[in-house]
Amino acid sequence: MKYYDKLIFELSKKGRIGFSLPECKEGETSDSIPGNLKRQSPPDLPQVSEPDVVRHYTNLSQMNFGVDTGFYPLGSCTMKYNPKINEEIANMPGFQALHPLQPDSSVQGALSVYYGLDKALSAITGMEHFTFGPCAGAHGELTGLMIMRKYHFLRGDMKRTKVIVPDSAHGTNPASAVSCGLDVVVVKSDAEGLVDVDSLKPLLDDTVAGIMMTNPNTLGLFEKNIKEIAALVHGCGGLLYYDGANLNPLLGVARPGDMGFDIMHVNLHKTFSTPHGGGGPGAGPVGVSKELVDCLPVPRVVRNDDGTYGIIRSDKNSAGTVSGFMGNFGILLRAYAYILMLGKQNVKSAGRLAVLNANYIKESLKDCYKLPITGLCKHEFVFDGLIDDGSRDATPDSEEIKGVTTLDVAKRLLDYGFHAPTIYFPMLFHQSIMIEPTETESKETIDSFITAMKKIAEEAKNDPDSLRKAPHLTPIKRPDETAAARNPVLTFMDEKNAVRI
Amino acid sequence: MSNFAYFPHTDDDIREMLDRIGVGSVDDLYGDVPADFMYRGDFGLPDAMSEQQVREFFEKLDSKDSKLKVFAGAGAYDHYTPAVIPYIVSRSEFLTAYTPYQAEISQGTLRYIFEYQSMMCILTGMDAGNASLYDGPTAAAEAARMALSCTKHKTRILISRTLLPNVIDVIETYSGYHGIQLGYISEDKGQTSLSSLNSELSKGDVAGIIVPGINKYGVIEDLSGYADAVHDEKGVMIEYCDPSSLAVIKTPGDWNADIAVGDGQSLGIPLCFGGPYVGFMTCKKEYVRKMPGRVVGETRDSDGKRCFVLTLQAREQHIRREKATSNICSNESLMALFVTVYLSLMGKEGMKRVNDLSYGKAHRLYSGLLETGLFSDVFHRPFLNEFTLESKIPANELQRKLMDAGFFAAIEVGEGLVSFCVTEKRTEEEIDALLKTVKEVRL
């Protein structure tokens, strides 16, 4: 990767254009808009030619790491390969040209994608039906909790205002709960890293709307007491929400619906291979059990008796409307294509190979990195920093030497051509390194990652200063994030339009 | 294990890996999963398709959709997409990257987000913006929540009845669960009523108002006096705007709004049956730390080189958990790139031209429809590319007839009212053909 320092604004030169549009004919233009409604001066956007634009963004792209450039062991993010055929399908001109409000009869092909994907996801997860409005995982969580609340409301059960969230949960869980107007009650993990059933019991009463669980949890551990937990939560009248962020290890292996979960979301951009796009667009469809189908948001696609597809646009039992139209259709197309290529033959390998890869890395590195929780993991696992981080206590003759941190390890990995794992999460440990390989990584790739991690462990002992300054080979060195937050510069500034926040 | 192009494991690989782990089979890795949860069926899935089969499957589905010329808007606009954009946004380095947590190897993503934030501020006349939200309606719902935290001891958000119906639906859904009280500003002949606003404001509990720049009828709203009225009551003004039009009409900044939200789809993003689009949010500088979502800022690396990072993260869910400004994390980053490349290509002049062309063509259709005698203008207010007429032909019948002739037009936006939208992409021949079809509709 090479450093490239321009912003598009800095390429701008008065008089250059990068568009190709016909001249306006004689007659009316937007100049006819009354003066009191008209913009006074045109927006100061860049004036650049088409080649300028192409070269600029190509140069920017070359400072980026993606799944297509290398291994991305980012825990809880499921960075699997994004098949190229999916892109071609999503870019088919017919699909691209459909207006979201076209009459149902004119979009039967598109509606059948919703129907088919609903059926496939329902079968894979053990749910009854899905809604496709949510555009991301966190959006799915919020939608799922809305459905949960609506279900209780419809039963006249108004006092269920609490939701139980394990202390190991993703930050989105408590944030989604609050967005949905629920109070968060945290349940502890036990010594094994699982939800502590004894701590859960006293929290359960008739004010509990439900529990949000990630299974396997963020430590990569299967919540093996799920049957008991489901019985307890259902026993107090609550519902079980499944955070699909960690669904991948169960893909083709086991179904949340069979475990007693009532509501779940699926991150299509994790488990179902759609690209992350540098932070979206994703899709977070939400599935529910039979009892909750009426609460699904609208609009919702259904199959009519005559075999055509239609859209339910309003329903008094529905939890509401969670996005502008029918979700990220382009992402749904990609996920559906992936599922059809998996088919019944390949679907059973996906989760299993991901779990194989994770356990292989864990077992290969546990002599260099602290493994706070031993035993089988699922798709991911967590180290708590280096076993020998190079730190030495002060002796009468020497100063104390501080150890190499997880941040240093992560930054050094970039030099070796790997993306860093998720770091400092989960917060149950101080030096968390959360590693998730996926099923699309070969043994050779994983072996070279293991080799790099071992080398870094050696460097921590022998050359800790170099590690603290890593990375050395990337387009930029460590950025000053403190300065960025203290004096935020959030827009391009020339002298004319400088805005200090 | 299966033999599949995306899974690189050979049988030997699997054997060696299992040996290192010390288990006998892959299913032994699931020893902690209760046996009755291990699914033994075939998930009701069909046989795995080859790449060619899957391509043909979708081509067949695609052929079942009618290819219509779009003369409708209502929150989704059929603008031309320059050829450059798909090439740039499909570059693997952008497409297959995660959220730019590791700044050292994510400067591409971080730089375009910074450019995007800058361009959205230029368009909206605001000081700062975030890295994107899901879509316009969810951005409006997030803004309602933000308004409560920008003001103290205020509980109610007023929304204009002239907002697009799907925007109102999403605000109502989000607010209902979050516990935000809503009030409504009524409509006065196709525009948000200032007197209705004033009477609601006088109740003293209003944290913010949400009003459209261009409303559901296509009317360019005259928002003079709205910000003053809200500010007098110590509330904030949120404008829901169409970013393309802001190149030629007054901006939220011009109206002295505090927060601007909307959907970036009109900046060249294909209709794609409603998504992916991109929600945007910009605001005045005093409210930056109340914004939801990711924000990119400029800084220096340890060698002093200019670089960009995710910043102000202490607002966000991964740090603040239940006290975060929102639960959002993944947004619509790649669509923000889409918009950034579009605005780079169009630039200062191109954005004016797009609006000029749309204005001229929309007014041509407007005049033509009035000449048929089947329509009348009930509002007589300025519009840009979308307008609403009273129709003598029942809306659903009109829409059906037009669809049979290959057009999608005439969305019902009120009792007897239908809306049309004409972008620069429609040709004069298409406009004339639509008019001809209308004239042939028998009453």
Next chain:
Amino acid sequence: MSKVIDGLLYSESHEWVKVDGDIAVIGVTDFAQKEMGDITYVDMPEPDDEVSKGEDFGALESVKASSDLYSPVSGTVVENNEALADAPELINKDAFANWIIKVKMEDMSEVSDLMDSKAYSDFIEKQ
């Protein structure tokens, strides 16, 4: 070792209080600023805002963390330290010299359960 100053009162959530008549001058301790690392922003209440003992009145932010500030007393904010708006790092430089808010106390007896410097030193020793 974190600095502790005699003559101030301390809370378990690491705020210090200097009582000046019915005004409580409130800041965070040296221990707290060390735990936070580089402070990037101080979220403070405005004058005339009410604060309640034990409830959060603002937050300290660093790049990767946020820590709520809990009021050791109840009352009305009379002033916030505007210098911190531009230079939050002042707290890192000297946490005791840079107060955050001044509160006009409702109930002077509320300070009686706060720790003195000796008790607080012992308290942070055990952290």
